[in-house]
Structures are given as structure tokens and as C-alpha cells.
Amino acid sequence: MIGRLKGELVHKQAPNLLIDVNGVGYELEAPLSTFFTLPDRGKPVTLFTHLAIREDAHVLYGFATESERALFRSLLKVSGIGAKMALAILSGMSAEEFSRCVESEDLASLVRLPGIGRKTAERLIVEMRDRLAKLGGLAPAGSQLLRDQAAGHGSATSDAVAALVALGYKPQEASRMVKTVAEDEMDSETLIRAALQNAVQR
Numbered sequence: 001m002i003g004r005l006k007g008e009l010v011h012k013q014a015p016n017l018l019i020d021v022n023g024v025g026y027e028l029e030a031p032l033s034t035f036f037t038l039p040d041r042g043k044p045v046t047l048f049t050h051l052a053i054r055e056d057a058h059v060l061y062g063f064a065t066e067s068e069r070a071l072f073r074s075l076l077k078v079s080g081i082g083a084k085m086a087l088a089i090l091s092g093m094s095a096e097e098f099s100r101c102v103e104s105e106d107l108a109s110l111v112r113l114p115g116i117g118r119k120t121a122e123r124l125i126v127e128m129r130d131r132l133a134k135l136g137g138l139a140p141a142g143s144q145l146l147r148d149q150a151a152g153h154g155s156a157t158s159d160a161v162a163a164l165v166a167l168g169y170k171p172q173e174a175s176r177m178v179k180t181v182a183e184d185e186m187d188s189e190t191l192i193r194a195a196l197q198n199a200v201q202r
Contacts, residue, residue: 002026002060006046012038014163014192015087017062019045028062029083031072031090032163032192037064052083059083071095074131080120088114088167092196102128112199114168157182160191 005028007021014035017028028049030038039045047062048069061083063069068090075086089098092113101109102125110121157178164174174195181194 002049002051004046004048005062007044009039009041009043009045012041013159014188015091015166017047019047019062026060028060029087030062031068031087032167032196033068033090033094034062034064035091036189036193061087067095071098074128075124077131078124078127080123084168085115089116091167092199099132101125102132114164156186156188156191159188160195163188163192164195 005019005021005026007019007026009017010020010025011018012035014032015029017030017035017038019026019028028047030047034047047064048066049063050061050069050072052059052061061069061072063072072086072090075081075089076083081089093101093109097109100106105125107118107121107125110116110124111118116124160178161171161174164177165171169177177195177199178191181198182191186194
């Protein structure tokens with residue numbers, strides 16, 4: 001089991017990452033809560049990881065904090081929740097926000113996440129309540145947004161839409177979400193964060 005990686009961040013395009021560890025490139029998928037805390041390309045980075053072994057692939061997931069990884073692993077134990085949906089949950093709201101939704105039985109906020117219907121939201125509340133208590137305090141990975149200043153607005157928009165589609169939103173919906181919040185000189189990470197925040201607050 002690969003539990004942690006420390007190396008150079010070679011590539012990042014949400015939700016995909018490539019980390020060079022002593023000459024070996026590891027491909028990972030990460031929630032946007034982690035993605036927003038990453039350094040620039042070429043900088044050192046350390047991520048906690050979870051390795052999922054499937055019949056057709058071995059997929060490595062990366063997280064900025066152990067609490068994020070713990071929540072991800074707990075979500076995988078919920079009936080009907082796979083890795084893609086767990087990533088979407090962690091990308092759509094912080095661990096603290098998810099915990100509040102479960103504790104307050106806030107179905108409305110949960111069903112705004114991609115792929116989460118009412119029945120799934122109800123199951124999350126029932127099955128995660130005790131698990132969250134066992135996990136203890138959940139803190140978000142961090143609020144600082146480290147931006148890639150090299151991206152132009154056009155490519156930032158398409159990158160943001162692609163990232164939302166990768167998280168489970170339909171292309172038309174992802175495009176609408178980005179268009180709603182897009183402003184001049186916004187990079188892709190800012191667009192993604194603004195689009196997700198706007199979607200959750202609707």
C-alpha cells in the first residue's frame with residue numbers, strides 16, 4: 001500500500017496530478033480541496049495517498065491532509081458511493097461543510113453535488129453520522145489558493161469546464177456553471193472554486 005508521496009509536482013490539471021518521486025512519475029487524482037493548496041509546477045509537494053485496486057486499473061488518490069483521506073475512505077464504505085463520487089463530494093464542499101450537512105441533515109446542500117440524488121443524500125446522512133463522530137474534528141485542507149498565473153482566460157475557462165465534467169457534472173451544466181461566475185483574468189482554479197461555491201449556495 002502506498003500511503004504517502006513526496007516529490008516534485010510535474011503536472012496539475014484538475015483532478016489529475018503527476019508527481020516525480022526520484023525519477024518515477026506517479027499519476028494521481030485529487031479532490032479540488034487538495035488541488036487548491038498545491039504549489040506551482042516544479043515545486044516539492046507531499047500528499048497522503050489511497051490506492052484503489054480494480055480489475056482494470058490501479059488508481060492512486062492524493063490528499064493534502066490525513067483527515068481528508070480518512071473522510072474519503074469513510075465515504076467509500078457507504079453503499080452506492082464509489083471513488084468518483086467521493087472525490088466529487090470532497091471537491092464540492094470542505095470536510096467541515098460536509099460534516100455540518102450530515103449533522104444538520106441538510107439534504108438540499110448534498111443533492112446539489114454531482115451524482116447525489118435524494119436517496120443517496122439520505123443514505124450519506126444515516127451512514128456517515130456515526131463515522132464522522134469517530135473521525136473527530138475534520139478541518140479543511142487549507143484556504144490559500146495558489147494560482148497558475150500563466151494560464152490565459154480562454155484556456156482557463158475550458159480547463160475549468162473540463163475539471164467539473166471530470167467530477168461528474170454534465171458538459172452543458174459545467175459550462176453554465178463556469179459562465180455564470182467567469183470574469184476577466186480569472187485563472188482556472190479560481191473559476192472552479194467560484195463555480196462550485198455558487199452551485200452549493202443556490
